[in-house]
Structure formats: structure tokens, C-alpha cells
Amino acid sequence: AKAWPKGLPQGIIHEDYFPDNVFFSGGKFAGAIDFYFACVDTLAYDIAVALNAWCFEADGSFNITSARALVAGYETHRPLSAAERQALPVLAHGAAMRFFLTRLEAWGSTPAGALVRPKDPLEYERKLAVHREAPDLVLFGDQA
Numbered sequence: 001a002k003a004w005p006k007g008l009p010q011g012i013i014h015e016d017y018f019p020d021n022v023f024f025s026g027g028k029f030a031g032a033i034d035f036y037f038a039c040v041d042t043l044a045y046d047i048a049v050a051l052n053a054w055c056f057e058a059d060g061s062f063n064i065t066s067a068r069a070l071v072a073g074y075e076t077h078r079p080l081s082a083a084e085r086q087a088l089p090v091l092a093h094g095a096a097m098r099f100f101l102t103r104l105e106a107w108g109s110t111p112a113g114a115l116v117r118p119k120d121p122l123e124y125e126r127k128l129a130v131h132r133e134a135p136d137l138v139l140f141g142d143q144a
Contacts, residue, residue, distance in 0.1 A: 004094060005087035008042045015039060017050040044084040047074055048091035052099065052127055060126040062134070093131040100124035 014021075015037035023030045047070070055066040071080070071088075103121035110118045 002090045005042070005083070005090055008044055008084055008087055009081065010040055011043045012038065013041050013043060013046045015041070015046065015049060017046055018053040042087075042091065043078070044080060044087060045091050045095065047071060047080075048088060048095040049099075051088070051092050052096050052124075056127055056130070060130065062130050089131070089134075093128070096124050096127045096131055100128055 014032060014035065016034055017032065021034040022032050050070055051067055054070060055063050057063055074080070100121050103119050103124060106118040107121055110116065
């Protein structure tokens with residue numbers, strides 16, 4: 001396993017850019033909600049979370065076209081450094097593990113009658129498998 005990247009640019013991040021937290025108008029970003037996990041952390045971690053949330057198909061396959069578009073869109077506002085780009089596979093793998101574990105914990109501990117419904121942790125187990133099996137940067141469209 002690769003070590004968690006250190007020394008990457010830091011700033012305020014959302015940490016939860018899932019489709020149910022992002023709004024669009026006319027095909028353009030219009031806003032985001034659910035800042036519960038917002039914090040100061042590695043800026044590229046937001047991309048890693050979004051890659052997991054937005055770039056996997058229903059069959060569990062990774063959509064490289066969507067991933068490239070997501071990263072390209074991000075880079076119109078803040079270009080990634082070479083170190084950030086190289087760290088994306090590890091960050092995405094770590095983000096997938098985070099959501100697998102938090103969903104697994106919620107799956108067994110959400111009380112009956114709760115207003116929230118736990119999400120299936122197995123969705124992220126499948127994403128973890130893709131991260132384990134894919135060569136580092138090939139998954140994100142770069143050469144390994």
C-alpha cells in the first residue's frame with residue numbers, strides 16, 4: 001500500500017461532493033449544500049471524493065471520460081500540481097475506504113424510525129476493488 005501523501009496544497013474543502021449535495025442550473029454549477037464535513041485539508045481530496053461519487057457507472061466500472069471532464073473542470077479554476085495529480089489514486093482509494101467504513105458503521109447503528117436512511121456500504125466495497133486492481137495513474141487517464 002502507498003503512503004498517504006504529505007505536503008500537498010491545503011485549504012477549506014467540502015469533503016462530501018456527492019450528487020445529492022450539488023446543484024446545477026443550465027448545465028453549470030449553481031451551489032452546494034451539506035457542509036457538515038467541511039474542514040481545512042488537502043485540496044485534491046475534494047476531487048478524490050468527487051471522482052468516487054460521480055465517475056463510477058451503475059455496473060461498478062470507472063468512467064474515465066467523466067473523470068477527465070471532472071478534473072479538467074476543476075483545473076479551469078485551480079490547476080493541479082504534478083504532485084497532486086500523482087496523489088489522486090491514493091486519495092481516491094482512501095476516500096473510498098472512508099465512505100465504505102462510515103456507511104458500514106451507519107448500516108448497523110441507525111436506529112429504527114430515524115429520518116436518514118443508511119446507504120449501502122457495498123457500493124464502496126466495489127469501488128475499493130477497482131482502486132486495488134487498477135494501476136496507479138492509468139485509472140485517471142495518465143500513464144503509469
